[in-house]
Amino acid sequence: MTYTPMIQQYLSIKAQYEDAFLFFRLGDFYEMFFEDAKKAARELEITLTSRDGGAKERIPMCGIPYHAAKQYIKVLVEKGFKIAICEQVEDPKQAKGVVKREVIQLITPGTVMDDQTLQPKQNNYLTSITSFDDGTYGFAVSDLTTGETKVASVPSWDSVIQEITAFETKEVVVAPSFESSEVDSLYERLNITVSYEDGIDIPEPLEQIASRIDQEKLRQTLGRLLCYLIKTQKRSLDHLQMAEVYTVLDFMAIDPNSRRNLELAATMRDKKTYGTLLWLLDQTKTAMGGRKLKQWIEKPLLNQDSIEARHSAVEAMIDSFFERETVRTSLSQVYDLERLVGRVAFGNVNARELIQLMRSLEQIPDVITALQVITNDTIRELSRQMDPCDDVKAMIKAGVRGDPPISVTEGGIIKDGYDDKLDKYRHISRNGKAWIAELEQQERKATGIKSLKVGFNKVFGYYIEVTKANIPSLPEGRYERKQTLANAERYITPELKEKEKLILEAEEKLVDLEYELFQQIREQVKAHAVRLQTLAKLISEIDVLQSFAVVSEEGQYVKPVFSADRIIRMKACRHPVIEKVMKNQTFVANDLYMDDDCETLLITGPNMGGKSTYMRQAALSAIMAQIGCFVPAKSAVLPIFDQIFTRIGAADDLVSGQSTFMVEMLEAEYALSHATQNSLILLDEIGRGTSTYDGIALAQAIVEFIHDHISAKTLFSTHYHELTNLQGELPRLRNVHVGAMEEDGKVVFLHKVMEGQADKSYGIHVAQLAGLPEALIERAGAILSVLESDQAKVMETPGPMVSGIKETQPDEIEQLTFFAEQKPGEEKEKLTSAERQAIKALKAIDLMAMTPMDAMNQLYTLQTKLKK
Structure with missing residues (x-):
């Protein structure tokens, strides 16, 4: 098949970027062809057209305007796609045949630099993973926008997933030979873009980045990441910071399910920040501080000295109100230094952003002065390390105007007096235009033609325009005809021609020289990138510490004390997020006490009573304590937990075809196989996804296993009241319950945790609160009475017991029915057709996969059918 030379050029370039959309520059548009066009038209919701490409059939085509490309790129990147930007790299006037084009950048989810796509307070991480024969993995991560780079050795694939989740990686780079099942899990379970790179050697221009790494495994992993960045970005990466080697075991491990269940950075329902721990703690004033706060939340510390140093700094901030407010005021005027430096190094910073950098640096002296007054070693050391970068500030201030345009190629950027040649061109340009205006007045006076005017256009330059009626009034020999119009003639004089040459030459050189000078300033700033990045890091830490101080003071939080004896002693502890969301309502605080004699709390009580809260x-108090914040309580003694596991909430995993119960068991298994004595385990309603007896048996076995084999601090909530008998069998288990009472037949939740077991679950009362039909509520009450009576009989019957439940054979268990019990000697009542259909429909309902509202609707429908 024969295509036109341009389409052949497109296909040859596209073959090198098969997994990306190729944005092929044609004039003022980026065009896409063939399958790219069909897919882009669908994803971007733009018109699909076609064009002749030399073959018999027309080629599918779609395009987007060059000036609007950013918004389309943003849409594609957010959907996980890659975009190869293909530009013309030679002047069309000098081209022989098809204009030469090359891909100048590959934009991927992990390498975005555009502010329209990025969130100010979120990092945008790219990760490289390398697997080794000993079962370990190399893990390297970098944020191209800030230059931050980290590497670690990770012991297992589960740990790799934890790290990816903690960094919220947007894209993972692996070898083409990487294990396919693990690649599939990245696609399917985490919805991450996966890219491939063979290279593992550190590129020579970036060798300095790896100077602190001596482990070959980590060098290979970082090499893969850097090779991929060089291949995709095709420009300077000088802003990448020296790689920091970290140890996974230095931080609390929080698996992805626990992060989701605890809503650390995103809510379970709508994935928003509002209502999360991050939202609660974020009183940061800078984008850098916001990103640092999120990093600390995702990776709580294990080293007690480091944690207590943060606590002391927060305490000092609380005690130094006026200094803290000075810091907050100054930081509110500091722009995103990290990303500004990244844009400087990347070559896409504009003059306005350099002014932002300068104005940010102007705030640093006030920050340093305020911090030096605060009597705390950590804060004073941070302030001592702060370099105000006065020379960088002066450099920008001397050269760049205070209100420059966004474009860097149209002039108006550099200050007068900065460069002699530039001043000369400006003088000619400004005075030349004034001379032109004076010329018009002179010519009118000399010729007596009041309508005479001096004008300019890009084709003919400067001219004197005279209407045809006034042409006889012109002096002979001085005016040279330049252009004829319908009603006028345009002329030029020797003086005007000479002045035109000077003015146009000056204006042309003026813009070029301004851009050249701006590039020089940008390169001078770039030379100080390391200093600026170090300053940004220090500012981000101060910003988080002052944020903790503000939140702790406003919430009346307390500085925690750590226990080496694994004691938990929290007085009047609250859920910080719910308390803030409730605003003027009173949150009921509760005590939590667990010592050597108590490893497990078995929590019973009604739904909506507050067990999960x-x-x-x-768990949130433990995390807040270990990131360096104060905790929501009147007093707090806590161990340092190495891991937190939570199994709270129930949902099917439809992607993997796993039921609620299977998900529940998998999460429980993960906790049981990874937890240590120093872990915190939260298990909510284990076993509810299967039959009653199966559920009780599994729940009891799990409690016993944790108690006997792990000894982790465990909070286990359940509606299986039979399990409360374990307090007499397991020496380190204690019963507590969430209080409730009945008033006029209605339940009143006390939200207070008390010693001992709950007397009932109040499930029917909760159903009544939800608004289920009254007849249904009455029937449920009657059924409950029968069941409780039957259970009492079973309890009175001698026989082997499991936590107070008689072991029964299957044929001894009566079938639960919604209809009256048949008495001996009576004939079995025949069911109507509607009743049989209702029973069939009832059996088919999967209650655990339904929302409460769906369940109510189903019950209402069945009842309506039976009443007919």
Whole structure:
């Protein structure tokens, strides 16, 4: 098949970027052809057209305007696609045949630099993973926008997933030979873009980045990441910071399910920040501080000295109100230094952004002065390390105007007096235009033609225009005809021609020289990138510490104390996020006490009573303590937990075809196989996804296993009241319950955790609160009475027991029915057709996969059919 030379050029370039959309520059548009066009038209919701390409059939085509490309790129990147930007790299006037084109950048989810796509307070990480024969993995991560680069050795694939989740990686780079099942899990379970790179050697221009790494495995992993960045970005990467080697075991491990269940950075329902721990703690004033806060939340510390140093700094900030407010005021005027430096090095910074950098640096002296007054070693050391970069500030201030245009190629950027040649061109340009205006007045006076005017256009330059009626009034020999119009003639004089040459030459050289001078300033700033990045890092830490101080003071949080004896002693502990969301309502605080004699709390009580809240607030308090923040309580003694596991909430995993119960068991298994004595385990309603007896048996076995084999601090909530008998069998288990009471037949939740077991679950009362039909509520009450009576009989019957439940054979278990019990000697009542259909429909309902509202609707429909 024969295509036109241009389409052949497109196909040859596209073959090198098969997994990306090729944005092929044609004039003022980026065009796409063939399958790219069909897919882009669908994803971007733009018109699909076609064009002749030399073959018999027309070629599918779609395009987007060059000036609007950023918004389309943003849409594609957010959907996980890659975009290869293909530009003309030679002047069309000098081209022989098809204009030469090359891909100048590959934009991927992990390498975005455009502010329209990025969130200010979120990093945009690209990760490289390398697997080794000993079962370990190399893990390297970099944020191209800030230059931050880290590497670590990771012991298992589960740990790799934890790291990816903690960094919220957008794209993972692996070898083409990487294990396919693991690649599939990245695609399917984490919805991450996967890219491939063979190279593992550190590129020579970036060798300095790896100077601190002596482990070959880590060098290979970082090499893969850097090779991919060079291949995709095709420009300077000088802003990449020296790679930091970190150890996974230095931080609390929080698996992806626990992060989701605890809503650390995104809510479970709508994936928003509002209502999360991050939202609660974010009183940062800079984008850098916001990103640092998120990093600390995702990776709580294990080293007690480091944690307590943060606590002391926060305490000092609380005690130094006026200095803290000075810092906050100054930081609110500091722009995103990290990303500004990244844009400087990347070559896409504009003059306005350099002014932002300068104005940010102007705030640093006030920050340093305020911090030096605060009597705390950590804060004073941070302030001592701060370099105000006065020379960089002066450099920008001397050269760049205070209100420059966004474009860097149209002039108006550099200050007067900065460069002699530039001043000369400006003088000619400005005075030349003034001379032109004076010329018009002179010519009118000399010729007596009041309508005479001096004008300019890009084709003919400067001219004197005279209407045809006034042409006889012109002096002979001085005016040279330049252009004829319908009603006028345009002329030029020797003086005007000479002045035109000077003015146009000056204006042309003026713009070029301004851009050249701007590039020089940008390169001078770039030379100080390391200093600026170090300053940005210090500012981000100060910003997080002051944020902790503000939140702790406003919430009346307390500085925690750590226990080496694994004691938990929290007085009047609250759920910090719920408390803030409730605003003017009173949150009921609860105590939590667990010593050597108590490893497991078995929590019973009604739904909506506060069991899950009680469990979550314990975990959030532990995380807040270990990131360096104060905790929501009147007093707090806590161990340092190495891991937190949570199994809270129930949902099917439709992607993997796993039921609620299977998901529940998998999450429980993960906790049981990874937890240590120093872990915190939260298990909510384990076993509810299967039959009653199966559920009780599994729940009891899990409690016993944790108690006997792991000894981790465990909060276990359940509606299986039979399990409360374990307090007499397991020496380190204690019963507590969430209080509730009945008033006029209605339940009142006390939200107070008390010693001992709950007397009932109040499930029917909760159903009544939800608004289920009254007849249904009455029937449920009657059925409950029968079941409780039957259970009492079973309890009275001698026989082997499991936590107070008689072991029964299958044929001894009566079938639960919604209809009256048949008495001996009575004939079995025949069911109507509607009743049989209702029973069939009832059996087919999967309650665990339904929302409460769906369940209500189903019950209402069945009842309506039966009443007919």
